[in-house]
Amino acid sequence: MTGTSDYTPPKIWTWNKENGGQFASINRPVSGPTHEKELPVGRHPLQLYSLATPNGQKVTILLEELLARGHAGAEYDAWLIKIGDGDQFGSGFVGVNPNSKIPALLDRSSPEPIRVFESGAILLYLAEKFGAFLPKAVKARAESLSWLFWQMGSAPYLGGGLGHFYAYAPAKIEYAIDRFAMEAKRQLDVLDKRLAENEYLAGGEYTIADIAVWPWYGGLAKGWLYGAGEFLQVQDYKNLQRWAEAIWQRPAVQRGRMVNRATGEASGQLHERHDASDFETKTQDKIAVGI
Secondary structure (H helix, E strand, C coil): CCCCCCCCCCCCCEEEEEEEEHHHCCCCCCCCCCECCCCCCCCCCHHHHHHHHCCCCCCCCCCHHHHHHHHHHCCEEEECCCCCHCHHHEHHHHHHHCCCCCCCEECCCCCCCEEEECCCCCCHHHHHHHHHCCCCCEEEHHHHHHHHHHHHHHHHHHHHHHHHHHCCCCCCCCCCCCCCHHHHHHHHHHHHHHHCCEECCCEEEEHHHHHHHHHHHHHHHCCHHHHHHHHHHHHCCCHHHHHHHHHHHHEEEHHHHHEECCCHHHHHHECEEEECHHHHHHHHHHHHCCC
């Protein structure tokens, strides 16, 4: 096996600022703000501060699905948080999410604003607030929540595990990549077997479970994550592929994936979203030409 070393952990760990790969500049062993910066506030009750990572996409997809279903109260302002620039460590953002991770939601529809952080918590909060995308029947609700929390527990192995060591780590470590590739393929197999017997993860109904899982595992199936599609042979998971494509065909999913996106093709980016018409006027195009 290659990529091994004679490293022995010290008795007491100390922070090496240079040893963090691509994200060394934003990773640190302490919490709290690094600078004072207020968050912008738009005209809608729901204020979202995010970036179009898979975790960020979950929330914007749900909000667009709610609007498509006629829930006018789900109108929202989505503000771009540039995590590479450390926006998540501003005092205003830390006030909404003390964990300094996107996405973070502030619901200003009541006299006392309600903060919600962690993507799964935001999905559950919005589903219950609007009574949508979460089954009311006890068995189906339990199934949906089980898959929602499956995603929250499983995706770190895909993102911080395989994604980091395969795509971002400063050195390729065979043991780490092999270990997380094995786990990623096990997870893909779990999903594929579930979807062999059900149209969606909770059964026959599209729910927040699908909305949570799709940006990660649907993105992997579509070949968007980490360039690891061929490496993991994702085309072999036929039921997952069927599900991933069916969800991608939903217009609300395509819109939600654009919001707060600042990478890739310009046609797929919408840096900020304040109104449905922003998908036509393209906020980032206005910014690019200084309008």
